[in-house]
Amino acid sequence: MRENTIVLGIETSCDETSASVVKDGKIVMSNVIYSQINIHKEFGGVVPEIASRNHIEAIGNVVKEALFKADVTLDDIDVVAATYGPGLVGALLVGLSYGKALAYGKGIPFVGVNHIEGHISANYLDSDFEPPFICLIASGGHSHIVFVKDYGQYEVLGRTMDDAAGEAFDKVARALGLGYPGGPKIDEISKSGDPDRYNFPKSFMEKDNFDFSFSGLKTAVINQLHKERQNGIEINVADYAASFQMNVVQVLSSKLIEAAKFKNIKKISIAGGVASNSLLRERLKKLADEEGFVIHFPKQVYCTDNGAMIASAGYFDFIRGKVSGLDLNAVPYLKLF
C-alpha cells in the first residue's frame, strides 16, 4: 500500500449534493456541498436557484469544483467512493452511478459506502481520533448509538423507534412558530428560557436500553401548548424550547455515557447535525470529564451530509481490501451491521 491514497467521495443520499477529495482517510483537501456554495464561474457560473435533491443537475459541477479546490485532476484520484444507502433511491442513484462511471472510465477501484458509516467516519477527518469508541449519530434522519470496534466493524446498540432527534427539533420548532431549521433556532432561544419550567416525559430510560423515542415528547409539547392556549395562558416560547432541549440533551447524553460504561469503552464521540447543539456539547464534555472519558467532536461542517465523510469511510474500506463491483445497486433501506 503506497501512502497518499487520494479518494474522491460522493454523497447524494437525500437533500445535499456533495463531493470531496480526501487523502489517507483523514486529510480533507476539499469538501464541496452544493447548497452552501456558488459554483465557480468556470464551471457553469453562479447557480441562480439552489434546489435540494436536484442532484442530477448539480453533480457534474460539484465534482469538478471539488477537484479544482483540491488542486488535483481525475488522474490524481486513486479510489472513488459513493453512498449507496440508506436514502432516497432516485437521489442515491445519481451519485452512485456517477461515481461508478468515473471509476470505470479511469480504470480505478470503486467503493460503495453506507451513509451511517459515513457519519461515523466524520470523526476521522482532520483528526487522529480512532476506534474503538462509542458514537452517537443524531441528525434529521438518523439517531443511532453505535459501538465502533474497529474501522468498518460496528455493533448497533440503540436506535430511534420513531422520530430522529434532529426531526424532533424541527417539529417542535414548527409547533412553537420558530421556523426552519429548528435545531439552531431552539438552541439560540433556549439560552433565555427556563429548562426546568416543563417536565416533559422521557422514553426508554431503563438501564441498558439504548433505544430512543422522541415522538411522545413531541406530542407532549404540543398537548401542553394546546392546554395553555385553551386556558388563555400566554405562551413563553423560550421556556418551552429550553425545557424540550434539556429533555433531548439529557436523553442523548446519558444514553451515550451509559453505553460507553456498558461496553467498558472510554472514548466517545458524536456525529450528525444535532452534534452542533451547544448544550449537548457542553453537557457531554462535562459528563465525559467526570467519567474520565475522551470525547471527540467532529468539525461542524463534517456533521451535515457531506462527501468528505464518505471519502474517509471509503478509504478505510479500501485499505482493508473492500472494493465494490460496478454492478452495485442503490439500497434505500440499507442497515448498518
Add this chain to the structure above:
Amino acid sequence: MKVSFKTKSSDETEKIGFKLGSLLKRGSIVLVSGDLGVGKTVLTKGIAKGMGIDDYVTSPTFMIVNEHIGEIPLYHFDVYRIDDYRELYDIGYEEYFYGDGVCVIEWPEKIMPLIPEENIFIHIYMGDSFDERVVEIDSNGAKYDEVIKEMK
C-alpha cells in the same frame, strides 16, 4: 364509503392500522392526513405490522420515503418537506404510486395533483381529551369499498 373510530391511546390507533394493513393489496394507495403529533406514523406502524412487515417503521420526514421489504413492500411517504409537487418527479414517484407495493402517504395535501383518483383517505384528529383521537377512513373507488366493509 366511510368508517370512523375513536381511540384512547397510541396503541389503539396502531391496532386500527394493523387491521387495515392486513386487508391491503398490492398497488393500494393510503393517504393519511392530520396535524403534527396526531399519530400518522403510529397508524403506519400498525399498517406495516398488519402487512406482516417486521422492520423498524420510523418517521420518513427527513428521507421523504422509507421503503420496507415484505411479501408486499411498503412505501412510507412523508411529503411535509416538499414545497412543490413537482419535486416528486426527481424522486421517481410514479414507480412507487403505480408499482407493486402499498403506498402510505402522510401530508397528501402537499401533492394533490399527483395523487391517484382511487385511494383510501384517512383523517386523524384530536378527540375530546388530549389522548383521544378520531380516525376517519374513507374509500374513493370501488376496490377500496371492500376494504372499508371489512374494517366495520
